[in-house]
Amino acid sequence: MALMIFLVLLTKITIGICVTPKPIPLNYGNYSLYTTVPTEAHQLKFLQNLETEKYLDVIYWKRPVKLYYDVHMLIHNTETEMFLERAKHYNLAVKMNLYDVQEAFKNQTIRQYVRLRENSFNFDNYHSIEDIYQWLTDMSTKHKNCVLLSIGKSVEGRDIFVMSFKNGVKKNVIIEAGIHGNEWIAIEFALYLIDKLIQEKAFTQAKKFNWYIIPILNPDGFAYSHTTDRLWRKNRRPIGKEFGVDLNRNFNYNFRAYSSSIDPRDDEYCGPEPFSEPETLALKNFLRTLKTIKYYFSFHAYGQAIIIPYGDRVKHMGDYSEMENYGKQAIIKMFAANRSKYTIGTIYDTMGVKISGNSASWVKRVYRAKYVMTFMMRDNGTYGHALPADQIEATCNETLAGLQTVMTAQARYVPTNLFGSSTSLNNNLLTFFCTLAAIAIFVVKL
Ligand SMILES: *[C@@H]1O[C@H](CO)[C@@H](O)[C@H](O)[C@H]1NC(C)=O
Ligand SMILES: [Zn+2]
Numbered sequence: 001m002a003l004m005i006f007l008v009l010l011t012k013i014t015i016g017i018c019v020t021p022k023p024i025p026l027n028y029g030n031y032s033l034y035t036t037v038p039t040e041a042h043q044l045k046f047l048q049n050l051e052t053e054k055y056l057d058v059i060y061w062k063r064p065v066k067l068y069y070d071v072h073m074l075i076h077n078t079e080t081e082m083f084l085e086r087a088k089h090y091n092l093a094v095k096m097n098l099y100d101v102q103e104a105f106k107n108q109t110i111r112q113y114v115r116l117r118e119n120s121f122n123f124d125n126y127h128s129i130e131d132i133y134q135w136l137t138d139m140s141t142k143h144k145n146c147v148l149l150s151i152g153k154s155v156e157g158r159d160i161f162v163m164s165f166k167n168g169v170k171k172n173v174i175i176e177a178g179i180h181g182n183e184w185i186a187i188e189f190a191l192y193l194i195d196k197l198i199q200e201k202a203f204t205q206a207k208k209f210n211w212y213i214i215p216i217l218n219p220d221g222f223a224y225s226h227t228t229d230r231l232w233r234k235n236r237r238p239i240g241k242e243f244g245v246d247l248n249r250n251f252n253y254n255f256r257a258y259s260s261s262i263d264p265r266d267d268e269y270c271g272p273e274p275f276s277e278p279e280t281l282a283l284k285n286f287l288r289t290l291k292t293i294k295y296y297f298s299f300h301a302y303g304q305a306i307i308i309p310y311g312d313r314v315k316h317m318g319d320y321s322e323m324e325n326y327g328k329q330a331i332i333k334m335f336a337a338n339r340s341k342y343t344i345g346t347i348y349d350t351m352g353v354k355i356s357g358n359s360a361s362w363v364k365r366v367y368r369a370k371y372v373m374t375f376m377m378r379d380n381g382t383y384g385h386a387l388p389a390d391q392i393e394a395t396c397n398e399t400l401a402g403l404q405t406v407m408t409a410q411a412r413y414v415p416t417n418l419f420g421s422s423t424s425l426n427n428n429l430l431t432f433f434c435t436l437a438a439i440a441i442f443v444v445k446l
Contacts, residue, residue, distance in 0.1 A: 026228060026230070026231075027102055028101040028102045028105065029100055029101070029102035029103070030077045030078070031059065031074040031075065031077070031100075031102075032074065032075055032080065032098060032100065033073070033074055033097045033104075033381075033383075034072070034074075034083075034094050034096050034097070035097055035381050036070070036087070036095065037071070038064060038067055038068075038071065038092065039067060039068060040067070042090055043090045043092045044064055044066070046090045046092065047071055047073075047092075048064050050073075051063065056076075056079045056082065057076035057078075057079055058073050058074065058075060059073065059074040059231070060072070060074075061073065061381070061384045061385060062351075062381065063353075065353050066352040069351070069352040072097075097381060097382055097384075098384075098386065104383060104386035104388070107389060107390075108126050108386060108388065108389055109126065110127060110128055110226075111124075111126075112128075112131060113127065113134060113135050115138060118138075118142075121135045123188060123192050123195075123392045123396055124389060124390065124393060125389045126184050126389055126392070127191070129158070129226065132187070132191065132216065133159070135191075136161055136163060136194070136215070139163075139194070139198055140163065145165055145198060146194070146197070147163070147166070148161055148163050148164075149161065149163075149164060151214075151285070152279070152282025152285070154218070154278060154279055155220055155238075155277070155278060156219075156220045156236055158223070160214070160217060160219060160279060162212050162286065163194050163213045163215065164210070164213070165210065166210045166211075169207075169210060170292070171209045171210065171294050172209070172212065172291075172292060172293055172295070173211055173294070173295035173296075173407070174213075174214070174287070174290075174293060174295065174296045174363075175190055175193060175211065175213040175214065176296070176297070176299065176359060177213075177216065177299040178215055178216035178218055178222055179217045179218050179247050179248050179300075180218065180221065180233045180234075180247075180248065181220070181222040181223075181234070181235075182221075182231050182232055182385055183299075183300055183301040184222075184301075185301045185395055185396075186300055186301050187216055187222065188395075188396060189299055189377065189400075190299065191215055193211075193213060193396075194213055194215065197211060197213075202404075203400070203404040205404075205408050209295070212286075212290070217247065217279055218234075218235050218247055218279055220235050221233065221234055221247075230385070231385060234246050234247070234267065234269065235247055235277055237271075237277060239264040239269075240264065244264070245264075245270065245271035245276065245277050246260075246267060246268045246269055247277055247279050247280050247359075248300075248355075248357070248359060249268055249271070249358065250276060250357055251274060251275070251280060251357050251358060251362035252274035252275060252357075252362060253310075253312075253356055253357055253361040253362035253365055254312050254356035254357065254361070255270065255273070255274045255356065256270050256356070256357065257356040258311070258353070258355050258356040259353055259355040260357055270357050283359070287367070293363065293367045293369045294369060294371060295370075295372075295407060296359075296363045296367070296371070296373075297371075297372075297374070297375065297403060298359055298360050298375070299374075299375050300375070300377065301376065301377040302376060302377060302378055302381075302387065303350070303376035304340060304341060304342045304379065305343045305350040306327040306331065306342055306344045306373055306374070306376075306406075307344075307345070307346065307347050307350055307360070307374040307375075308320055308323045308327065308345065308373060309346070309364040309365075310361045310364065311347045311355040311360065311361040312354045312361065313346060313348070313354070314346070316346065318364075320346075323372075323373065324344060325411050325412065325414060326371075326406045326411075327344045327373065327406060328418075328419065329406075329412060329414060330342075330401075330402035330403070330405040330406045330409070332414070332418065333401045333402060334398040334399070334401055336401075337394075337397060338397070338398045340398055341425045344419075347374075350376075360372050360373070360374050371407070373406060375403070377395055377399055378391060379391070
C-alpha cells in the first residue's frame with residue numbers, strides 16, 4: 001500500500017518535468033534551412049523555377065515572389081551540393097540558418113500541464129492541445145472573470161473555444177489565433193493573453209474592452225502538427241485522397257482570387273466555396289452574435305510584421321494611414337521591449353504578395369471594423385517555424401506591448417526617418433534613439 005502511494009506520488013512529480021515532443025513520423029531531419037535575397041531577375045527566376053519544375057526537393061517557408069524580398073527554404077541534404085552549385089552559378093549568396101530542422105524542432109519543448117499545479121502551465125514551453133483545452137476548462141471554472149464557450153466543432157469533432165472576458169463595456173475585441181496549425185507561437189500568445197487577463201496583469205486599460213479570444217481556430221490542424229507533420233497548416237478536411245483547406249483563404253472576401261489554390265494538395269487550397277469549412281463557419285456565426293466589432297486582431301507566424309487590410313490591394317484603403325500610425329507606434333514599443341524589428345504595411349507591402357479569402361479582410365469589409373490588424377509574430381527566419389521554446393515568453397511580451405499600443409494609441413507624429421525607405425525600421429537610427437531613450441521625445445502628440 002505504502003509503495004503504491006509512493007509510486008502514485010512519483011508519477012505525479014515526474015509528469016511535471018519538461019519532455020521533448022514525441023518523435024514526429026514525418027521527419028525533417030534531412031532538411032536544412034537556407035535564406036537568400038534575390039537581387040537580380042535571373043536569380044529570382046532560378047528560385048521560382050526550383051518550385052515550379054520540382055527538380056530539387058525544396059520546401060518553401062517564404063517563397064520567392066519579388067526582387068529584394070527574402071526567401072526561406074528547406075533543402076534536402078542529398079541535394080545541397082547541387083543547390084549550392086546552381087546558386088553559385090547565378091551569383092546568389094545563400095546562408096544556412098539551420099543544419100537540421102528536426103533538431104531545431106526538438107527545442108520546441110512541450111511541458112505537460114499538471115492540473116493541481118496552476119503554475120505548471122507557463123510560457124517557457126509549448127503545449128499540446130489536450131493540455132491547452134484542460135487548462136482553459138480549469139481556468140474558466142476557477143476564475144470568475146472569464147467564461148469558456150464552444151462556438152462549434154471542427155471537421156474531426158474537436159471543440160472550437162472562445163474565452164471571453166466581459167467588462168460590461170461597448171468595445172468588443174476579437175483575438176483570433178491558430179487558424180494555421182503549424183503556427184504554434186500564435187496559439188501561445190493567445191494563451192499568454194488569457195493568462196494575463198485572468199490575473200488582471202495584461203495592461204491597465206484592459207477592462208475598457210470585452211475580450212473574445214479564440215486561441216485555436218484550427219484544432220485539428222494543430223493536433224496534426226503535433227502528432228504527424230510539424231508543418232501542417234490547413235484543417236483536416238478529407239478531399240478524395242488529400243486533406244485540408246487553408247482556413248485563411250476560406251472567408252467570403254474576393255474568394256479564390258489571390259494566393260489561393262484550387263488543388264487540394266496545396267497548402268493554400270481555399271476549399272470549394274466560402275465558409276465550406278465548419279471552423280470558418282463557426283467563427284462567422286459567432287461574430288454574428290456580437291452587436292459590433294471595433295477591434296479584430298489575428299495572430300500568425302512568422303515574419304515580424306504588422307499587416308493592415310486589405311489583403312488583395314496594392315493601394316492603401318480607407319483608414320489605412322491612421323492604422324499605420326498606430327502600428328508604427330506599436331513597432332517602436334516592440335523594439336524598445338526586446339530590440340525586435342517589425343515591418344508594417346499591407347500584405348503586398350510586407351510580403352510582396354496579395355491574398356484573398358482571409359479573415360481580416362472579410363471582417364474589415366463586412367463589419368466595417370476599424371481596428372483590424374494581423375500580427376506576424378517572430379521570427380525573421382533565423383529559426384522560422386522552429387522558434388525555440390526559450391523565445392516564447394519574450395515574443396509574447398513584445399506582442400502584448402504592440403497590441404496594447406494599437407488599442408490605446410492616439411494619433412501621434414512618428415518620425416518618418418525611423419522607418420526606412422520601405423516600411424521596415426531603420427536599424428541605426430532606432431538603436432541610436434533607443435540608446436538615448438529619446439523615442440518619447442520624438443513621438444510627440446499631434
Ligand atoms: C533576424 O533577427 C536576429 C535577432 O534579432 C538578427 O540577429 C538577424 O540579423 C536578423 N536577420 C535578418 C535577416 O534581419
Ligand atoms: Zn498563418
